[in-house]
Amino acid sequence: MTPIRKGLNYSFYPGCSLHASGKEYDISTRALFKALNIGLKEVPDWFCCGATPAHNVDELLSLSLCAKNLSLADAVEGDLAVACAACFSRLKVTQHHLKDDAVKRKQVETAIDGPAAIGKPVKHILEILAREFGLAKLEEQVKKPLMGLKVACYYGCLLTRPPEVPELDDCEDPSIMEDLLRAMGAEPVKWSHRMECCGANFTLSRPAVVLKLSRAILESAQRAGADCIMVACPLCHGNLDIRQKDIQEKQSSQDATLLGNIFGSELQHGGTAQPRDLPIFYVTQLAALAMGVSSDKLGFESVIIDPKPLLKEKQLL
Amino acid sequence: MHLSNETMNVSFVKKVEALSGSSVRRCFQCGKCSAGCPMSSFMEHPPNRVVRLLQLGQGQRVLAGRSIWYCASCETCTTRCPNKVDLAAIMDALRKLSWDADGPSKESYVQLANRLFIENIRTYGRQYELRLGAAFNMKSGQFLKDLMLGPKLLSKGKLKMFHSKNRNISEIEGIFKRIEEMRKKGEAL
Numbered sequence: 001m002t003p004i005r006k007g008l009n010y011s012f013y014p015g016c017s018l019h020a021s022g023k024e025y026d027i028s029t030r031a032l033f034k035a036l037n038i039g040l041k042e043v044p045d046w047f048c049c050g051a052t053p054a055h056n057v058d059e060l061l062s063l064s065l066c067a068k069n070l071s072l073a074d075a076v077e078g079d080l081a082v083a084c085a086a087c088f089s090r091l092k093v094t095q096h097h098l099k100d101d102a103v104k105r106k107q108v109e110t111a112i113d114g115p116a117a118i119g120k121p122v123k124h125i126l127e128i129l130a131r132e133f134g135l136a137k138l139e140e141q142v143k144k145p146l147m148g149l150k151v152a153c154y155y156g157c158l159l160t161r162p163p164e165v166p167e168l169d170d171c172e173d174p175s176i177m178e179d180l181l182r183a184m185g186a187e188p189v190k191w192s193h194r195m196e197c198c199g200a201n202f203t204l205s206r207p208a209v210v211l212k213l214s215r216a217i218l219e220s221a222q223r224a225g226a227d228c229i230m231v232a233c234p235l236c237h238g239n240l241d242i243r244q245k246d247i248q249e250k251q252s253s254q255d256a257t258l259l260g261n262i263f264g265s266e267l268q269h270g271g272t273a274q275p276r277d278l279p280i281f282y283v284t285q286l287a288a289l290a291m292g293v294s295s296d297k298l299g300f301e302s303v304i305i306d307p308k309p310l311l312k313e314k315q316l317l
Numbered sequence: 318m319h320l321s322n323e324t325m326n327v328s329f330v331k332k333v334e335a336l337s338g339s340s341v342r343r344c345f346q347c348g349k350c351s352a353g354c355p356m357s358s359f360m361e362h363p364p365n366r367v368v369r370l371l372q373l374g375q376g377q378r379v380l381a382g383r384s385i386w387y388c389a390s391c392e393t394c395t396t397r398c399p400n401k402v403d404l405a406a407i408m409d410a411l412r413k414l415s416w417d418a419d420g421p422s423k424e425s426y427v428q429l430a431n432r433l434f435i436e437n438i439r440t441y442g443r444q445y446e447l448r449l450g451a452a453f454n455m456k457s458g459q460f461l462k463d464l465m466l467g468p469k470l471l472s473k474g475k476l477k478m479f480h481s482k483n484r485n486i487s488e489i490e491g492i493f494k495r496i497e498e499m500r501k502k503g504e505a506l
Contacts, residue, residue: 016443016444016446017444019443019477020444020446020475020476020477021446021470021475021476022475023474023475045483045484045485046443047438047442047443047483047488047489048437048438048442048443048444050435050438051434052390053430053431053434053435054434054435054438055390055409056390056409056412056431057409057412057413057416057428057431057435058413058416058435058496059336059409059410059413060496060499060505060506061435061492061493061496064492064496065438065492068488068489068492101338107499107504107505110495110499110504111492111495111496111499112492113491113492113495157389157390157391157392157393158391158392161391161392161393161395161396162392162395162396162403162405163396171396172396196355197355197356197389197391197393199389200389200390200391201430202389202427204430204449204450204453205426205427205429205430205453206387206426206427207462207463209356209359209387209389213355242466242470242475301473302473302474302475303473304469304473
């Protein structure tokens with residue numbers, strides 16, 4: 001394939017999740033960028049960004065880990081592409097904090113034992129696709145429009161908040177995911193929970209929190225008539241996909257008890273609307289599918305809620 | 318609550334302000350932070366009350382509760398505050414002060430998860446998710462927690478059985494050590 005646009009090359013910070021529990025995000029990002037002929041070169045020997053646990057209890061450690069990663073990325077050509085919303089947020093926070101704070105910068109430079117080469121622009125793949133590659137070009141490249149697919153775009157927390165850090169989109173009413181979806185021929189639904197928190201890293205320490213918050217998100221998407229949810233963060237994906245069966249079980253038993261209390265026990269096992277499976281897609285999986293990338297190269301086999309029945313129903317497989 | 322020089326710890330508030338880089342005093346209790354907080358139902362002091370308690374020099378009451386450990390760092394409060402009180406940063410500062418003091422907390426599971434996560438970085442350079450989950454269950458005594466999830470995720474290839482350390486792992490150890498030294502010498506908070 002001939003290059004579509006010369007010089008669109010990025011360094012890439014995948015982050016820990018993309019090498020493990022979110023590996024289909026890594027696979028589909030690479031497949032999509034290859035299909036669009038955008039260069040993507042992984043930063044060698046990157047470290048964990050520290051994520052929420054590090055800044056939760058030790059800001060200096062968090063800033064130092066991110067500054068170290070930015071310095072490693074500085075040696076690789078191209079702006080830094082990041083797929084994980086949490087890594088993206090931590091790297092941008094570090095740039096934001098160290099820009100004007102000489103004291104913190106000095107401490108970080110002592111910690112990493114070298115100058116903080118942190119100036120490289122950090123970009124989330126959403127903005128690379130929608131703004132740098134461009135929606136118009138993307139639309140031209142679509143080979144299989146995602147016709148008839150109703151999608152709830154889920155932003156979660158860190159892609160837009162606090163607005164002066166990610167500088168990605170409006171912090172209360174963003175549209176970048178919906179814009180991308182429309183370019184792929186799919187139909188974004190209007191729904192209430194696209195900016196709500198999924199419970200994030202409480203999945204390890206307090207799963208009950210995740211079950212409560214993620215349940216509200218899944219129910220809202222279902223009420224809005226969505227066939228599926230699209231995310232751009234491996235932590236959101238983990239909570240909505242991996243925990244979905246647990247949520248459904250809890251939901252059914254609670255609904256049955258409630259109905260039983262109202263109508264008597266004979267109704268407990270009949271008549272309740274069963275929660276529907278909602279496949280959770282990464283933005284890169286849907287975009288790659290629309291670009292004609294074969295579905296067996298997008299990691300669909302490693303998710304919990306099987307998206308294939310839905311894709312078959314919509315004749316997208 | 319009787320307020321006096323004896324019952325108010327003002328120096329604690331100053332520490333919080335220094336660590337967070339945010340004013341606590343600017344808050345005029347509009348309550349927007351608590352209205353938008355997805356976690357307030359889990360907290361005994363919702364976010365606006367955490368700030369009010371700080372204003373009144375009652376930091377120890379905040380640290381003794383679970384509110385700070387149930388904050389999800391979703392940044393909704395910081396985003397919506399009309400007075401630019403960076404509540405998410407204040408929560409970080411409070412957690413750090415509680416962490417350093419190894420102080421009273423009702424929320425040991427979140428602290429344990431944080432500690433294991435950071436230990437993983439120091440040992441491996443990157444997260445080794447299987448070890449993180451297993452160590453959490455062992456140390457929290459919840460041996461059966463998510464028991465069926467592990468094999469499922471392994472079979473899907475979402476968890477790796479083995480994980481190799483970064484070859485530049487010594488650089489991470491250096492970062493941890495130098496931060497510890499700075500703190501010992503009083504050059505960093």
